[in-house]
Amino acid sequence: MAKKEFKAESKRLLEMMVNSIYSQREIFLRELISNASDAIDKMYYRALTDDAIQFNQEDFYIRVHADKEARTITIEDTGIGMNEAELEKNLGTIAESGSLAFKKENEAENGHDIIGQFGVGFYSAFMVADRVVVDTKPAGSNEAYRWESDGVEGYTIEAGSKQETGTTITVYVKENEEEESYDEFLDESHLQSIVKKYSDFIRYPILMNTEVQKPKEDDSEEIETVTEEKTVNSMVPIWRKNKADLTEEDYNNFYHEKHYGFDEPLKHIHINVDGAIRYSSILFIPETTPFDFYSKEFEKGLELYSSGVLIMDKSPDLLPDYFSFVKGMVDSEDLSLNISREMLQHDRQLKSIAKNIKTKIKKELQNMLKNERENYEKFYESFGRQLKFGVYNDFGQHKDDLKDLLLFHSSKEKKLVSLAEYVERMPEDQKYIYYATGESIDRIEKLPQTEMVKDKGYEILYFTEEVDEFAIKMMREYEGKEFKSVSSGDLGLESEEEKKESEETASEHKEMFDRMNELLGNKVKDVRISKRLKSHPVCLTAEGEVTIEMEKILAQMPENQGVEADKVLEINHQHDVFNSLQNAYKNDDQANFELYTNLLYNQARLIEGLSVEDPVAFTNDVCRMMK
C-alpha cells in the first residue's frame, strides 16, 4: 500500500505554532536579533575558507529601528543574506533551519556559536506583525530579493533593490485590538529594554537611536536632548572574560546591573567548565535576606543563557531549595532546549550542571566558614535558617551536604560555633552533644535544666529558632555523637554509683510522688526526683520524641492535631521547698500538699515558657500561701 504524506493546513499550523510556542510576544525581537547574529557568524565562517570575503569585525552590526508613523520595526544586519533558493527553503518551510544545517557543515570554533536550530523563531514575528518583509542580498552576489508574507496567505518572492550585503526585516506592527495593544513595540526605549534583557550578550553591536542629554553647542550652558545612534548591548558577557582581568568591582557592578539584589554580595563564584558538558556561570552569595525570602512568593532560580541569549529569567532546576538564596546565571551552549526555549527539557545536561553548581556552592561556603568567618556569620545570619530547613526537608536527604555548614550559639564560647568545633573540644567522658531550646539566648541561659550539664563543664548549643530542633532530630548524630536535649530523660551524666544513689532516693519518696502524680492527673506523665537540677526547685522535661519546644511550635500550626509532649515534673530533692513538700505529705496536711504540688507544677510551666492553664486558680494559690 502506498504511504501518503500528511497534508497540513499551513495557515492554521503557523497560527497555532506562533501563539502556543512562545509565552511572551516580546520574544520575537530576541529571535530576529539571534537570526541576524547567526547571519553574521556565517560570514565569519565563510571568511575562514573564502579569500574573497574579508571579515572585519567593525563592518558587522545589527540595527534596530522603530517608526511610529509607519508602524514598523526594522532589524537590519550585515550578515550573509539569502539567495532565492535559501529564502524559499528557510523562510518558506516551517521548521527548516538553515542555521542548524550550516552548523553541522561547519565545525563551531572560537566561541562563534550559532543560535538557531529549530527553524521556527522567524515566524514569531507574526505574534506582533500582520506583514513581514525581508529584503536580502546574499554575500558575493549582485542580486537582491524581497520576501513578503502576511502570515496567512503564504508568501511571495521577487527581485529586490537592497544595495548592501545583508538582510533587513521589516515588521509591520499590528493595529491595536480591543484588548491587545501593540504600540509598546513601536517605542524605541521599550525595544531597547527588550534588547538589553534578552540580547545583551550578542557578540555584534546592536545599534539603536537613543536620546542623550548634551550641552548645547552655542556656549549657552543649556542642556538639550539629541538623538544619537549607539550600541545598546554589552556584547562581551562578563563570564566570557578572563577571571584575572576582572575585579571585585566588576562582579559587583554585574550583580547590580542584573538587579540580583540591592546589597553588596558577600562572595562571587565564577565557574568555567569545559569538559563533557560546557558551561559558564557566575554565582553570588548575597549578604542580606530579600524581604520575601522566607515567604511563598519568593522564587528561586538562576538566569539561564544559551550561547549568550537569555532563555529563562529564573530556572529553578539549577538550584536546590536549600541554596535558594544564591543569585546568578548559567550560560551553556550544550543544553537541549525545546522549541520554545523557555521550557527546558529536563535533561541530563541540565541535571549535571545543577549538580556541579551545588557542589561548588557548598565548597565555597565551607571555604568561607574556614577562612572568612566574619563574612560567613553575616551570611548565616541571613540564610542559616534556610540551611536548617534544608537538613530537615525531604526526609533528611541532604543532611550530609549541609551538616558542616551549620552554626549554633554556644554556652561556653558565647558565640556561634560549628558542630565540628563542638565535637573537637568535647571532653573524653562526654557522650552526647547537648542542646537546649528556648525563645532567646537569655532565656535559655536561665533554664534550670542546663544546670547539671554546665556544672559538668560540658558545652551546650542553644537553639533559638523553631526549625533547630526539628533539623537536629533529623540528623540524630554528628560524627557518631548523638544529640541530646538537656530536657530529655537520661542525660548520661551520672556514674554507676550516683545512679544507684538516686534510685534509692526515688524509691524512698515513691509514695509521695505517686500521690502528686495522682493529683496532677493527665497533666503530667510522671513526677520524679531530678538529676539535672542544682539550685532550682523544679523543672518540666519530656519523655519520648515530642519535646516541649516542639509541642509549642506544633500548637501554632493550623493543621495541629493536638500533639503534646509527655511531660515529667522533676523536683530537686536538695532544695528547701522539697522539705516543705515532704513535711506536708508526712503530716497528712492534704490542703498544703495539694497547694504545693499545684504551685510547683505551674512554676515549672512558666519556666518552660508555657502558659498556666488556670491563671485565676494559680494566683489564688499564691495568695493562700502568703496568708
Ligand SMILES: Nc1ncnc2c1ncn2[C@@H]1O[C@H](COP(=O)(O)OP(=O)(O)OP(=O)(O)O)[C@@H](O)[C@H]1O
Ligand atoms: N537575518 C537573516 N539572515 C540570513 N538568514 C536568515 C536570517 N533570518 C533567518 N534566516 C534563515 O532562515 C532560517 C530559519 O529561521 P528561523 O528563525 O525560523 O529558525 P532558526 O533560527 O534556524 O531556528 P530557531 O527556531 O531555533 O530560531 C535560519 O536558519 C536561517 O537560515
